[in-house]
Amino acid sequence: MSAIQDVYRIRTQRSSAVRRWVGLGILALIIACLLRWGLLKSVFITASPDDCRAASGACWAVITSQWKLVLFGTYPFAEIWRPSVATAVLLGAFVIPLIRPSLPALACSWAIALVIATGLFDGRLFGLTYVEPHDWGGLPLTLLLSEAAILFSFPIGLAVALARCSGRVMLRSLALVLVESIRGVPLVSLLFFATLVLPLFLSGFSSFDKLYGAATAIVLFNAAYISEVFRGGLLTVPRGQFDAAKSLGLRWTDMNRLIVLPQAFRACAPSLVNQAVGIVKDTSFLAVLGIFDFMNSAKLALIDVRWRGNFIEVYVVVGLTYFLMCTAVSILGQRLSSRLERPAKVDDAITPVALASIVTAGSQS
Amino acid sequence: MSENAPSVASHEIGDVIIEMRNVEKSYGNYKVLRGINLSVSRGERIVICGPSGSGKSTLIRCLNQLEEHQAGEIIIDGTTVHGGLRGIDGIRREIGMVFQSFNLFPHLTVLENCTLAPTRVRGVSKAEAEATARTILERVHIPEQAQKYPIQLSGGQQQRVAIARSLCMSPKIMLFDEPTSALDPEMVSEVLDVMVELAESGMTMLVVTHEMGFASRVADRVIFMDAGEIVEVAHPTQFFNAPQSLRTKKFLGQVLHTQAG
Numbered sequence A: 001m002s003a004i005q006d007v008y009r010i011r012t013q014r015s016s017a018v019r020r021w022v023g024l025g026i027l028a029l030i031i032a033c034l035l036r037w038g039l040l041k042s043v044f045i046t047a048s049p050d051d052c053r054a055a056s057g058a059c060w061a062v063i064t065s066q067w068k069l070v071l072f073g074t075y076p077f078a079e080i081w082r083p084s085v086a087t088a089v090l091l092g093a094f095v096i097p098l099i100r101p102s103l104p105a106l107a108c109s110w111a112i113a114l115v116i117a118t119g120l121f122d123g124r125l126f127g128l129t130y131v132e133p134h135d136w137g138g139l140p141l142t143l144l145l146s147e148a149a150i151l152f153s154f155p156i157g158l159a160v161a162l163a164r165c166s167g168r169v170m171l172r173s174l175a176l177v178l179v180e181s182i183r184g185v186p187l188v189s190l191l192f193f194a195t196l197v198l199p200l201f202l203s204g205f206s207s208f209d210k211l212y213g214a215a216t217a218i219v220l221f222n223a224a225y226i227s228e229v230f231r232g233g234l235l236t237v238p239r240g241q242f243d244a245a246k247s248l249g250l251r252w253t254d255m256n257r258l259i260v261l262p263q264a265f266r267a268c269a270p271s272l273v274n275q276a277v278g279i280v281k282d283t284s285f286l287a288v289l290g291i292f293d294f295m296n297s298a299k300l301a302l303i304d305v306r307w308r309g310n311f312i313e314v315y316v317v318v319g320l321t322y323f324l325m326c327t328a329v330s331i332l333g334q335r336l337s338s339r340l341e342r343p344a345k346v347d348d349a350i351t352p353v354a355l356a357s358i359v360t361a362g363s364q365s
Numbered sequence B: 001m002s003e004n005a006p007s008v009a010s011h012e013i014g015d016v017i018i019e020m021r022n023v024e025k026s027y028g029n030y031k032v033l034r035g036i037n038l039s040v041s042r043g044e045r046i047v048i049c050g051p052s053g054s055g056k057s058t059l060i061r062c063l064n065q066l067e068e069h070q071a072g073e074i075i076i077d078g079t080t081v082h083g084g085l086r087g088i089d090g091i092r093r094e095i096g097m098v099f100q101s102f103n104l105f106p107h108l109t110v111l112e113n114c115t116l117a118p119t120r121v122r123g124v125s126k127a128e129a130e131a132t133a134r135t136i137l138e139r140v141h142i143p144e145q146a147q148k149y150p151i152q153l154s155g156g157q158q159q160r161v162a163i164a165r166s167l168c169m170s171p172k173i174m175l176f177d178e179p180t181s182a183l184d185p186e187m188v189s190e191v192l193d194v195m196v197e198l199a200e201s202g203m204t205m206l207v208v209t210h211e212m213g214f215a216s217r218v219a220d221r222v223i224f225m226d227a228g229e230i231v232e233v234a235h236p237t238q239f240f241n242a243p244q245s246l247r248t249k250k251f252l253g254q255v256l257h258t259q260a261g
């Protein structure tokens, strides 16, 4: 190695060291500021907003003093044990498929949990006092809507995708029209359509609350997108797989369930997880209809003029909660799809040693 | 495999199991099959050859209705098959099919590939299906690969698994569509050997192939197709030594030339 190269090497090493220390310094500073604001100088519990004004840090008291509003929205306070139990049930149903990652386990536990949770919210199923959907709200409602929307939109999306790939022209065009007409409209206008226009046609159902209409809109909207994701997955399955399955005499359902779908799922699993995470966030659109989902309920904490200034704290808490929910969905998605991993051919795998030799070979040239 | 290899011992030929009458098939305006007449007896071994695009694949794919024909009649073991036939699954499970590109199920192990259809379609118990599968994997000389995934096998091994998968359904007829065309030359014979053994066992076989050595050794009849028609049907000895039509001669000239080289 020549002297010039030597000097160059030392200089780049030195400058990269400098950059590293500057970077770490900035990061440490940011963390320190956040800690100071969020923990050290913050006020967690107080009844009077004046204490907050005196402190230089965050005022978490805006949440803690109004936790009922933030967590449960407009749900009657005397009954909040019901949405609390519902939340526990919904979370439990979420954890079961994490332990035992299988689609049937997930579908069953979620369906059961949804019935119980809705029954608790509503009350009549368990002989409790009736609480109108109009009064439901808060974090439990967001969880309920998210799980319901995911549970319904995936099978519908799958059915539409299969229809679009089917040999029957009528079925195929019907699915096409459905997908294009739903996908071509913003979610918000679909929400208004489902809650304002649809009830006019369904006047027979006097108890048809806008919450159900809105949930239907979210399900259909996402089902349209999911069907396209599934279709993309179905298109990756080679025609020979269909030939082989048919030639063995497999029935249509078995061919799809055992041969085609597992391969299609594997191809589109990352995009499906994307969609599931999107659904959780889509539920916050219900605020435009005056439904008190978690986001909207949390904002109730700011109605009181004395707390109005603390919107940053409220949005930080809301944001972190959504982040946790979405991360949980994404972990679940990964758990489920990791079972579909393609078996690797032994000599296909790039070992760390091989990778290192490629990299060094590249840098030497 | 040389052409002088001893031919498979003479065997029983029974009643008619496949009957094609004036079968026509077109894609749009393009006629792929132009009035095919063919009758195959139980236990017969038929080799179909012909230039690319002559309709060989289409012909055998019509037999199990992977393609639907538009005119004429196809009768499989007494049942007339046609597009939209409700019981087509029942016919298909009696007809094994081996493809040029193997078409193994990549997400299932070799054993699962072999047991899937027997358990799902025939309602055989898992244990019984596995026992059968292992016996048949032994017959195609790969019992040790049962737990592997298709992608971990060589082409020749994959094609033998594909044959085993079909055999596990104990079909009455086996269709082969250029089973060795996608294989490296050194793997061709291991697949052909399995097919010869299958022929010796008395299976009714329709084989699309250009392996003329295999044809002369195994076939009861060789069928030459061109432009959607059956041009010549003959016993292999006559087919190779005294072809009747000009088109057959020309084709044989090309094929034998390339296979010798």
Ligand SMILES: Nc1ncnc2c1ncn2[C@@H]1O[C@H](COP(=O)(O)OP(=O)(O)OP(=O)(O)O)[C@@H](O)[C@H]1O
Residues within 6 Å of the ligand: B027, B032, B050, B051, B052, B053, B054, B055, B056, B057, B058, B059
């Ligand atoms: N799905 C299809 N749509 C339109 N044309 C098709 C289709 N499948 C096959 N064909 C045409 O039908 C003709 C016969 O095809 P086929 O696959 O039966 O020929 P082949 O004799 O098997 O040829 P090869 O030796 O190349 O496999 C070809 O000209 C082909 O282009």
Ligand SMILES: [Mg+2]
Residues within 6 Å of the ligand: B056, B057, B058, B177, B178
């Ligand atoms: Mg072909």
